[in-house]
Amino acid sequence: MDLVQRGLRLLAIIVVVIVGVGFVVPVVTIWLNAGRSPSQPGRYELLPAPWLVPKQAGGTALRLAMIHDVLHERFYLHGPAWFHHRHQQVERELATYDDGAKAKDARYFTLLDDLAVDFDRLGKASEGIPILRRKLDLEQPLGADGKRPAPEAKFYTTYANLGTLLAHHHLKGALAKDPDALAGLREGLAFIEQSVAVNPDAHFGRERWQVVTLRYLLRASENPKFLTTSDLMGVGWNASNPTPFRGGYPYAILEQFRDDEAFRHRLVSGPREPLDADLIGSIRDSIPVVMTSDQEWMKQCGQDLRLPFTFDEPALAFVGIWTLGSGANPHFALALAHLMDGLGQRAIAWNAYERTSELAGKFWSDPAVQQELVTYCRDRQSVLERLMTVSADTLRKQHHAELAYGRAEQAAYQAYEAEQITAGKNPSDARFYDAFFQGRPPIASDPGEADTIVRELPMSGFDLILVLQAVLCAVLTGLMLLRIFSLKKQLAS
């Protein structure tokens, strides 16, 4: 009898231990998962970020890696040899129109654009301006009253290019308050504003931000303090959260965008269907917006922008102007730093502040303003270093190594162009760059998972099993313990 009682006691202990483990482990696991969510796999999923849906079908959608790459010059751009070569070719082709035998068709006007742009890219904007004025006179001759007809969308490139070249030619003088240069810059600005009016979404709204930038610099020339209070998006220095996440993501549509190839292609590349407008609206409405706070900026620079604007609009514009226009620019670098800082993209933000500091000499002519900029960037960087728990030395070494790589690639690309052109190859040949790209790793960095949003899952099937297991263990333990006690009672009596 004693042996049976000891056996029952042992059984009771085994049951309690098993049940204890069976009950406690799942409960603790769920609790820990919930506490550390979303870092635990199985508790969340990743969905495409809403900014992956471009404003217009066929337009460029922002990838955060683009910003990282632009800051490190990781993109290819044509060198002087390429522009010289095109310039010669354009001049030859234009000569065929000179005798009047050939009608001035669309090709002729494209050639004029190319000729003027080549002058600009070769540092001779002043020589390109008369070409574009001639083009405009041919497209929209002045009337008897000396006025030009109303702007038309088909002449958009003329307005944009003429405005840009005028701005290039006159900006320096205008900032020094030379009256002629100021008039020239204002004329350029008016042409760019005209190009925006007739084609508001060209190049993902780049011209819109070109206008804002010119207004910002003009305003800064009148009031330099403006430079150190807000960036060219109107975001104040030290703004606590310039690009807050809005939440309220349309998860179901984003899920479809992720999983449905045809749907994704339609939204990204087009053609879009009429019903897509609402879906795109709800996706793009969830993109973080830029919180412009500077009243002076709103009045002087962003008066015709729809506020608040989504962060991808200026980001794409700055990336575009940097890669296809003027190159590295501290004002754009600072604006990108603020955007990335606000989005919690600490590494990109740190690099953007670093690049801004490196370009401080081009920020403004006053050394005191430059020093203020560097101090501000260093302060922001030290906050980011603490948050990332990475030392400034490590980050700076990585930054310099990557920047050196980007510059070396650009130099190699331009040297290759020069070499091939000298060898008599034509850059418009589809296979011109084949030898350069052969065996070369892509210059663009891997976008990784930066352009995703995290959705926390309510409760996975596995969690449900764990909960059921805990309940089952508790019930079984109760039943078995009752039985053990009843047997013990029987034995005792």
Added chain:
Amino acid sequence: MRLVLVIALVICTLSQPLPACINDSATKADEQQFASGYASARARRAEMNTFHPGMLLLVLPSLALLGVGFFWLRQERLMAAKRQQRLFRQPEE
């Protein structure tokens, strides 16, 4: 003095970067070349909702308990059968 300041400012601003937005025959191709570097990743299905086989260990206690329960019931049935056998044998004695 003012003239000197103006000249100094012009010289200093020579390095001022210029915003540019060019439209020529190469713009579109260059834009596409830049964006194409990121195109492959655009279609990637970003999902990290993975299941780890090791997580199955969590259900082991339940399975063990079921085993014990099953064994317990079997023993109970055997004991009940034996008790009945003993009860049936008693009248013959």
